[in-house]
Amino acid sequence: MISTTMTPKDALRTYFGFDSFKGEQEDVINSLLEGKHTFVIMPTGGGKSMCYQLPALMTEGTAIVVSPLIALMKNQVDAIRQVSENDSIAHFLNSSLNKTEANRVKSDVIEGKTKLLYVAPESLTKQENIDFLSSIKISFFAIDEAHCISEWGHDFRPEYRRLRPMIEKIDNVPIIALTATATEKVQLDIQKNLGMLDAEVYKASFNRKNLFYEIRPKKDVQRQIIKFIKERTGKSGIIYCLSRKKVEELAQVLSVNGIKALPYHAGLDATTRAKHQDMFLMEDVDVIVATIAFGMGIDKPDVRFVIHHDIPKSLESYYQETGRAGRDGGEGHCIAFYSYKDIEKLEKFLHGKPVAEQEIGFQLLQEVVSYAETSMNRRKFLLHYFGEEFDEVNGEGADMCDNSRYPKEKVEGKEDVILLLKTIKALQGKHKMKYFINLLTGKKSNDIVTYKHDQSEFFGAGKGKEESYWSGAIRQCIVEGFIGKEIESYGTLYLTVKGEQFLQSPHSFMVIKQNDFSDVDGADGTVTPKQGGQSADATLFSILKDLRKKIAKEKSVPPFVVFQDPSLEDMTVQYPITLEELQNIAGVGAGKAKRYGQPFVDVIAKYVEENDIDRPQDFVVKSVVNKSGSKVNIIMNIDKKLPLDVIAKSQQKEFEDFLTELEGIVASGTKLNIDYYINDVLDEDAIEEVFEYFMEDAESDSIAEAYDEFDGDYSEEELRLVRLKFMSEVAN
Structure with missing residues (x-):
């Protein structure tokens, strides 16, 4: 029993001015005050910090909060x-303090002034x-963000695994462990450790009933994000990206x-990070673009949207990050x-890690895929992951x-589910989801051949349905x-057991048609131009082709x-009517707009007026000038006649990617003289032959068509180099 002279309710009123606790806070606090080890799993915004802050203020000694x-410590x-x-009531002790500051903290603790001391696990x-x-004298240890202990958790920190022996060395006192996300596996792992x-x-329940969950295909992301935010002017939001580079760019x-x-990531110095965080809290800025380093412990109740530019590595991460929206119970769009x-990009990052860590990482990613691609109620799916049942008809929220607001088509799947369950039963649960999908659709993968299941009665038994159907059914x-x-x-x-009961007594089971995410942009979310005249406005596209x-x-x-x-296709979506707006069109730089643009914007302006078209100006995204110096550096090195492969190496780029960058520079209207390099790669006759092809015979600038035209006499790289010369000299 920890000594204290007032009740939790009295202390709550005295210190915080509240009359009542949220949820199970009071029970948690009493458990800790009784000297019991206590484990709290409470969603973001549920009031976890109160569970250790109040007991710390009520009791003798100092509570150590790991x-x-x-940034989290500073905020708390x-x-x-x-x-x-x-x-002096609260301090943190970490590497950001100098010796004088650290000594002052220790002095306050020794004098009994400090009730809460926040430390990093490394400390x-x-x-x-x-x-x-x-x-x-220590009152108790509080382990915040306790999921960091578990290898199955979404933010594993090895130093957290060493906490128990350290705590025992210091003082054997009660421990309270707290986390906002823990599956049963993670929970057990934390308790054991x-x-x-x-x-x-x-x-507590993981249901955040006020949050709206939505997954969108990764198409033209920047435009979608800008449109979404501009429709919510003045509202606070967080956008998460996986890389620092993407954070800065966005x-x-x-x-x-x-x-x-403003951006926020670990690469910024501590002063800038703190300044950006404070500006967001004080509402000097509306949006923070961040890596996952931002938001833990940020107590801003009115974050109205959380956007994931990149899909997270686990459902725990996703749940915790989306949980930073709508903490006040108001609107929260995720x-x-x-x-x-x-x-696939995240899977590549796992290579080279220990096998067990790779397997855990792959499994966590597959859970994310299942959530993203599912067509069932997302709240039901998410809560099931955390071991909680949800009624998708009458449950709160x-x-x-998106799936329940705009439901997908359902089909009767009773017979298919019977086949699926029989297959899993026959194979005695030794295989993963992908294996069963391959088996049912009759796909001879190496492991199916190894187990000789290509000779099984179930091999190809479900080939009348697509893979996506079976993954959805599973x-x-x-x-x-x-x-x-x-x-x-x-x-x-x-x-x-429930599956066995279904086999014994089958009943109607409606399988939901799955979402289709096959037609999406590259992993960086940049625009993939449409091919073959798939314009938004076919009439205008035809007019522009004639003008061209x-x-x-x-x-x-x-x-x-x-x-x-x-x-041209992009023009039929954006309807640019000035040369400045024309520069926002894919593949149009200032030089090209000036050289060819005026007749096009004149025709579009006339078309817009005559057809009374409401131009989607919120879709027009101004691009950022390349401030990295990369473009300037490339042009200067080409002017110096440095070999292109040498420049590519200095820029740490594969030659293929470097050529793509050169094509972008030329497309934006800049002339590049790379004759000195091409003349070393190809003889004069070859250059002239390819150049003439693009000038006289080519119907488009397609490298694939050029390759076929020359029956493979020239490599794709050689054709791209001559096309660069051609576009630079003729188009610019």
Whole structure:
């Protein structure tokens, strides 16, 4: 029992001015005050910090709070200081302090002024800190963001695994572990590692009924994001990206498009990070574009949207990050942009890691894929993942997701589910989802041949249905409880008791048609120009093609030299009526707009007026000038006649990617003289032959068509180099 002289309710009123607790806060606090190990699983915004802050203020000694991020500590220390006249009530002890500051903190703790001391897990490994903490009276240890302990957690930190022996060295006092996201597997892992299997466990509902969940295909992301934010002017939001580079780039794009946005990532110095965080909290900016380093412990109740530019590595990460929206119970819109290419990119990052870590990582990613691609109620899917059942008809927030708001077609799948469950039962649960899909659709993968299941009665038994149908059926059966997923063996499927009951007494089972994410952009979310005249306005596209043909004839150049098809298609979406707006069109730079643009914007302006077209100006995205110096550096090196492969190497780019960059520079209207390099690669006759082809015979600038025309006499690289010379000299 921890000594205290007032009740939790009295203390709540005295320190925080509240009359009542949220959810199970009071029970948690009483458990800790009784000296019991306590484990709290409470969603973001549920009031976890109160569970250790209040007991710390009520009891004798100092509570040690282990926290993973310096920004998180600063934010929480600032918050707790608001309830006291004395700043000494809470401190943090980490690497951001100099020796004088650290000594002042220790002095306040020794004098008994400090009730909460926040430390990083790394700090507990230092002997001087262990010695210091061993010399003071500690009320209890609070392990915040406890999922960091588990290898199955979404933010595993190895130093968290060493906490228990460190705590025992210092003082054997009660431990309270807290997390916003924990599956049953993660929960058990945390308890085992902290030596608190006897802990009182408090698990709140994971249902954030006010959040709207939506997955969008990763197409033209920047435009979609700008449109979404401009429709919510003045509202606060967070956008998460996986890389620092993307954070910087997107924050710049938002800024030049009139949105008050700032970047936040670990590559910024501590002062800048703190400044950006404070500006967001004080509403000097509306949007923070961040890596996942941002938001943990940020107590801003009115974040109205959370956007994932890149899909996260796990559903735990997704749940925690979306949980930063609508903490006040108000509107919270959560959008994630999804492309399977992003998943493949994340899988590549796992290569080279220990096998067990790879397997865990792959399984967590597959859960994300299942969530993103499912057509069932997203809230039901998400809550099932965290071990909670949800009624998608009458449950709170049942219609708050894209799938329930705009339901997909359902088909009777009773016979298919019977086949699926029989197959899983026959194979005795030794295989993962992909294996069963391949087996049923009759796909001879290496492992199916190895197990000789290509000779099984189930091989190809479901080939009348597509792979996406079977993956959807399996996901639904997992959520329905017919199929279980064995976590220890990294996701193998097995038949449950409920599944066995269904086989014995089958009933109607409606399978939902799956979302289609096959036609999406690259993993960076940039625009993939449409091919073959798939314009938004077919009439205007036809007019622009005729105009292009006329101008090409006047200038004695092929039509694609004036503007390529993707550029014309983009014009039929954006309707640019000034040369400045024309520069926002894919593949049109300042030089090209000036040279060829005026007749096009005149025709479009006339067309817009005559047809009373409402131009989607919120779709017009101003691009950011390349400030990296990369373009300038390339042009200067070409002027110096440095070999292109040498320049590519200096830019740390593959030669193929470097050629793409050169093509972009030329497409924007800049002339590049690369004769010195081409003359070393090809003889004069070859250059002339390819150049003439593009000038006289080519119907488009397609390299594939050119390759076929010359029967493979020239490599794609050689053809691209001559095309660069051609476009630079003729188009610019």
